[in-house]
Amino acid sequence: MSEIDKFLxxxxxxxxxxRKGIIKQEVLTYLAQKFEFDIDYTEKEVNExxxxxxxxxxxxxxxxxxxxxxxxxRTLDGSRYWKKPTFMKxxxxx
Numbered sequence: 001m002s003e004i005d006k007f008l009x010x011x012x013x014x015x016x017x018x019r020k021g022i023i024k025q026e027v028l029t030y031l032a033q034k035f036e037f038d039i040d041y042t043e044k045e046v047n048e049x050x051x052x053x054x055x056x057x058x059x060x061x062x063x064x065x066x067x068x069x070x071x072x073x074r075t076l077d078g079s080r081y082w083k084k085p086t087f088m089k090x091x092x093x094x
Contacts, residue, residue, distance in 0.1 A: 014054040032071035
């Protein structure tokens with residue numbers, strides 16, 4: 001059993017975001033894995049992916065956390081989002 005399992009429902013959707021620590025980063029890593037490299041996303045597309053993978057109806061929070069923890073980057077005007085290339089290097093090593 002993974003440590004993040006208690007934060008996921010039976011369909012693998014995030015049902016709660018841990019408040020802090022390593023487990024929060026693991027949940028965000030799980031969510032970031034739903035995005036592909038070398039693809040530019042609109043804010044709407046990012047929101048739709050996040051909505052698909054959580055149940056507590058706060059995609060704003062999850063999008064902000066993905067950006068704050070630098071899993072996802074965006075332009076200053078929010079017109080383009082992409083998965084951070086260094087995230088790929090970190091997850092490939094694990």
